[in-house]
Amino acid sequence: MAVSIIELEERHQKYDALIAKVQNAVIHPLHNNAVHEGSAYDYKQPVLSATDSSKHSSLPSLSEDNSYSGPLSRNLSAGNSGERSFKKSTINSSRISTPVAPYPGSQPDQDNGEDGAKHYSPKVLSAINNAKIHSLKELKLNDMGVEWIPELIGNLTHLTSLDLSGNRLTALPESIGELSNLQYLNVSKNALKTLPETIGCLTSLRHLDIQMNKIEELPMTIGLCTQLVELLCDFNELKVLPEATGNLVSLQKLRLYMNHVHRLPTTLRSLTNLVELDVKFNRLERVPESVCYLPNLIKLDVSSNFVELKELPGAIGQMQSLRELNISNNHISLLPPSFAMLTGLEKLEMDQNPWVIPPLDVVQRGKEAVFQFMADLVSQEAKDEKETIKKTGFGRLSSVFRKKKTQGSPYKVKKKNDLLIRA
Secondary structure, eight states: OHHHHHHHHHHHHHHHHHHHHHHHHHHOTTTTSOOOTTOOOOOOOOOOOTTTGGGOOSOOEEOTTSOEESOOOTTSOTTOOSOOOOOTTEEEOOOBOSOOOSSTTOOOOEEEOTTSOEEEOGGGGGGGGSGGGTTOOEEEOOSSOOOOOOGGGGGOTTOSEEEOOSSOOSOOOGGGGGOTTOOEEEOOSSOOOOOOGGGGGOTTOOEEEOOSSOOOOOOGGGGGOTTOOEEEOOSSOOOOOOGGGGGOTTOOEEEOOSSOOOOOOGGGGGOTTOOEEEOOSSOOOOOOGGGGGOTTOOEEEOOOOBTTOOOOOGGGGGOTTOOEEEOOSBOOOBOOGGGGGOTTOSEEEOOSSOOTBTTHHHHHTOHHHHHHHHHHHHHHHHHHHHHHHHHHSSEEOOHHHHHHHHTTSSEEEETTTTEEEEO
16 A cells, blocks of 8 residues: 555656646747857747647747748638748747747736637737847737837847737837847838837838828938838828938838828928839828929829819929829819920829819820820910010910919019010
8 A cells, every 4th residue: 555655656746747847848948949149040839729729739849940840720821831931030920829928937918819719919029038039130020919019129139120010009119229230110000109219220221111000290310211212101190291301312212192291391302212202192282393303203193182282393394204193183273384394204194183284185185195285385385485575575475374374483474464574
């Protein structure tokens, strides 16, 4: 009897030791893999539904080439194959449905997924305090329901790419400005209302995507991001752009689709590398003359500003590099004479305006008809002007351009005979 009790006690001790080993393996899944200092690694927990979790019998591991290997979820998105690997120097984190604590002594936070299964909150991001991932270059935490990012993210100073899109963020930590090597930042599809002033410290940033948030203004410090090539601000609540936007001398693409912008800064003239400017579906009252002097602008879209936008700048003909122009769905009635100089245009959209010059029937015949009409009109105007000067010594402006031309021009109408003299 005594021997049986001793044997039973030994079995219990072995069983307790086995449980301790398993718990240690769960809490430290990354510690069981050799990760050389200075190198990055890939790690992604599979998404498991409630029915699959009971079948999840082994932990994921990292192979020698730093790719992920381990059991896959049954509910991975369609089209995924039986194997999944990730780029080197990348952590692509997904919703975690196995109870993995980010560090010893911590407890995983939970929330309910749409399928009713328990998903552990991405607050496990506090694991970034782990020194072994400080050399990470790329971090993807998109579509995880993240509500906050810890200040510890500022420790990942080797990051060049950070994707936080499709979450529930209402603010970014100030420490994000410490990511001095960051080149790509995607915070689209969140609930951000502002960007931190420290965004200006990201002097290596080349791509900034803040689409689909609730941002009302950009900080002045955005002008310090002089390496920025793309700035995507679609679907926000911006009313104006800061004058400091003119300091983004490397900018090639600026998109402001679906905001409340009513004016553009005159400093845009400094954006000599700008190729695309999209300001459709805003409240733009005018296109500043400075935009006409952007030497590399290929695509300009100011459509759907509706009754607010009533005219185009007189110098629009200076935009010799322009290939695509969309001015549809506005309240423009007259094209300026210099429009005839835009002979390089390949695509022109100008419908849904109350056209007078050119007439609507000309607009409906297409781009070639519009340019022919404008060219003929300007040619006739030049002839009439020449004849008037010969007869009177004054310039004369035909009635078709009279009202628009004299508005804000260096000329004024003298009495009722439409003669022009310099003001």
